[in-house]
Amino acid sequence: MDSLTYTATGLGKAIKEGRLTAVQALEAVFARIEESEELYHCYVTLEREKAFERAAAVQKKIEAGELTGPLAGVPFAIKDNICTEGIPTTCSSKILQNFVPVFDAEAILKLKQAGAVIIGKTNMDEFAMGSTTETSYFGVTKNPSNPAHVPGGSSGGSAAAVAAGECFAALGSDTGGSIRQPASYCGVVGMKPTYGTVSRYGLIAYGSSLDQIGPLTKDVTDCAAVLETISSHDPKDSTSMERGDTDFSAALLEDVQGMRIGIPRDYFGEGLDPQVKAAVLKAAKVLEKKGALLEEFDLSLVEYAIPAYYTIAAAEASSNLERFDGVKYGYRADAEELHAMYKKTRSEGFGPEVKRRILLGSFVLSSGYYDAYYLKALRVKALIKKAFDAAFAKYDLILGPTAPATAPKLGESLADPIKMYLGDIYTIAVNLAGLPGISVPCGKDDKGLPIGLQLIGDCFQEKTLIRAAYTYEQTAKQEGN
Numbered sequence: 001m002d003s004l005t006y007t008a009t010g011l012g013k014a015i016k017e018g019r020l021t022a023v024q025a026l027e028a029v030f031a032r033i034e035e036s037e038e039l040y041h042c043y044v045t046l047e048r049e050k051a052f053e054r055a056a057a058v059q060k061k062i063e064a065g066e067l068t069g070p071l072a073g074v075p076f077a078i079k080d081n082i083c084t085e086g087i088p089t090t091c092s093s094k095i096l097q098n099f100v101p102v103f104d105a106e107a108i109l110k111l112k113q114a115g116a117v118i119i120g121k122t123n124m125d126e127f128a129m130g131s132t133t134e135t136s137y138f139g140v141t142k143n144p145s146n147p148a149h150v151p152g153g154s155s156g157g158s159a160a161a162v163a164a165g166e167c168f169a170a171l172g173s174d175t176g177g178s179i180r181q182p183a184s185y186c187g188v189v190g191m192k193p194t195y196g197t198v199s200r201y202g203l204i205a206y207g208s209s210l211d212q213i214g215p216l217t218k219d220v221t222d223c224a225a226v227l228e229t230i231s232s233h234d235p236k237d238s239t240s241m242e243r244g245d246t247d248f249s250a251a252l253l254e255d256v257q258g259m260r261i262g263i264p265r266d267y268f269g270e271g272l273d274p275q276v277k278a279a280v281l282k283a284a285k286v287l288e289k290k291g292a293l294l295e296e297f298d299l300s301l302v303e304y305a306i307p308a309y310y311t312i313a314a315a316e317a318s319s320n321l322e323r324f325d326g327v328k329y330g331y332r333a334d335a336e337e338l339h340a341m342y343k344k345t346r347s348e349g350f351g352p353e354v355k356r357r358i359l360l361g362s363f364v365l366s367s368g369y370y371d372a373y374y375l376k377a378l379r380v381k382a383l384i385k386k387a388f389d390a391a392f393a394k395y396d397l398i399l400g401p402t403a404p405a406t407a408p409k410l411g412e413s414l415a416d417p418i419k420m421y422l423g424d425i426y427t428i429a430v431n432l433a434g435l436p437g438i439s440v441p442c443g444k445d446d447k448g449l450p451i452g453l454q455l456i457g458d459c460f461q462e463k464t465l466i467r468a469a470y471t472y473e474q475t476a477k478q479e480g481n
Contacts, residue, residue: 003028008074008169008222015062015073022055022062022073025168026117029075032165041141042161044080045088046120051075058115070225070249072115077167079158080121081128082213083202084108087118091204092136093126095349096330105202106237107171107213107230114229119167122157126351127321128175128206130154131420132413133182135353140410145187145449149407152182158216159186169226170216175207176309177402177427179214180439184402184452187441189223189469190216194459195434196241198227199234205320207313208239210431220440220470224248227462243460251463256471257291259464262395264299267426273405279443279451280401286475287399287468295395301387302429304380306421309428310357311364311377317354318361324349385433392458397468401426402439402452426454436462440469442476 003025006014015022030048037043055075061067078084081091083101085108090096104112111118125135133141133156141156143149144164151160155172159182162170172179174192183190191214198213205211215226228249233242263284268277288294326332326345333344350358364373391398403423413420430437435456442453453472457465 004032004165006168007218009070009225011168012070012072012074016068022059022117023052025073026051026055026075026119029119029167036164037166039142039147040144040160040164040166041139042122042157042164042166043077043120044090044092044123044138044157047087047118050087051117051119055117058117061115067115069114069229071111071229074116074168075119076111076116077120077122077158077161077170078108078118079155079170079172080124081173081204082108082171083204084118084121087121089121089204091127092124092138093349093351093354094137094331095324095345097137099330103202106199106232106234108202110230110232122161122170124157125154125353127204127317127354128154128173128178129317129353129357131177131181131423132408133157134410134414135351137351142410143186143407145407146447149409149449150185150413152185152407154178155216156182159183159188159190162186162188162216162218168218169222171213171230172216173203173211173213174431175210175313176431177424179216180402180427180437180452180454181424183216183439185407185450187450188216188218189220189438189440190214191223191227191438192430192436193227193231193462194241194436196239197231197243197246197462199232199237199240201234201236207316208320209316210313220466220473221252223438224252224466245460245463248462248466251466252470253467254290254471254474256287256468259292259397259468260395261287261292261294261397261399261468262391263294263296263399264302265296266299266302267400271404271422271425272401273445275445276401276403276405276451280399280453283442283453283472284399286472290471290475292468297391297394299387299391299398301380301384302425305384305429305432306425308377308380308384309424309432310360310421311373312381312432314357314361315365315374316361318358318365321354321358381432384429388429388433388435396464398456400454400456402454403427406445406447406449406451430456435459436465438465438469440473442472
């Protein structure tokens with residue numbers, strides 16, 4: 001059996017049983033990278049030497065019985081906005097191109113403790129601002145399903161690396177759909193956990209009240225295993241939650257009998273591609289056949305989610321990105337005077353999309369506009385959370401599409417930023433309300449591009465999401481879909 005066909009947990013089991021070694025698995029991954037990376041450009045940084053040293057050390061610990069978890073020896077890719085000790089972390093921006101952190105993010109420490117092998121940092125939209133992985137300073141990433149199309153964003157490099165077999169699993173970050181949307185476009189599984197489930201310590205902030213680290217994997221079983229590994233209470237992160245129900249692998253059951261699933265009419269109206277609509281409703285029927293109770297309802301406030309999200313995210317970004325001024329780290333422009341150095345560094349260091357959002361954020365936070373825009377957006381955010389609370393009083397899950405269409409062609413979205421922003425219509429409300437959401441592949445369009453089914457749960461209901469996603473995935477496999 002070709003080792004690249006294993007899932008992450010399947011590979012971990014094979015290594016434990018002695019059918020192959022962590023080093024052999026890593027050799028297979030790097031062989032694939034050499035073969036396809038030039039075309040797809042999933043990575044910004046590859047750490048071949050460190051990865052092989054780590055794989056050899058992990059293999060010894062597995063053989064000694066010191067590492068027994070499901071991810072021991074498994075090669076992982078990490079989004080380039082998650083800090084990794086001794087490995088460049090650039091946020092795919094010129095301004096951080098030489099930044100090498102002296103510490104690991106908490107999620108990385110958890111992966112290392114589990115015996116995972118980090119092979120490199122994946123390409124992304126600059127500072128996670130974008131939906132196509134085309135705003136990266138280091139060039140575009142291409143969709144493995146069709147290299148003429150985008151992989152989604154901002155975690156497009158991570159999603160593409162999993163889809164292309166250039167790693168067995170990856171971490172991404174989700175501010176407004178940045179894990180789920182590329183998962184949908186690339187035909188992999190992506191999950192954004194409840195806000196506070198995974199520590200944000202070491203994640204370079206975009207929108208602090210919205211950001212969350214999560215897994216991108218080949219299947220739902222891997223997703224549960226990775227989420228279980230990286231979830232923890234972290235005193236270093238003031239937003240980290242103390243949870244006792246993070247044994248997510250226990251939810252891998254084919255059982256949705258009696259599960260109440262709401263389908264928002266607002267998600268199936270104008271702007272939704274007919275092929276996406278058909279595939280998602282077909283997936284809903286699969287769950288209904290397995291015993292789930294489906295019902296249409298009006299979620300409301302969907303049309304206000306995009307303006308509220310971009311107001312809040314841009315405001316937080318303008319504040320978070322103040323620190324990149326050429327003084328302490330990263331790129332510094334030559335200038336004779338301090339203020340000139342600030343201006344020149346930020347003008348040369350940031351790309352157009354980042355500048356656009358900093359300007360928007362600075363505007364909505366400025367005197368005279370704070371109440372009119374930012375405070376109003378916060379009130380809308382609270383109303384959106386209230387609407388979801390009302391829905392979850394009646395339903396266990398909400399089902400809909402992950403994105404309104406399949407992956408657009410390279411260059412199409414950048415020409416029209418508003419169209420790119422509208423591509424997040426089904427994902428951003430989840431971040432505004434701090435909810436968990438998962439995207440699972442549910443078919444392809446007539447061009448062979450993947451379509452994603454999105455399931456949304458109430459806060460801390462990841463197990464319900466995983467159970468429904470696993471049931472759909474297993475049933476679809478059995479039916480040959």
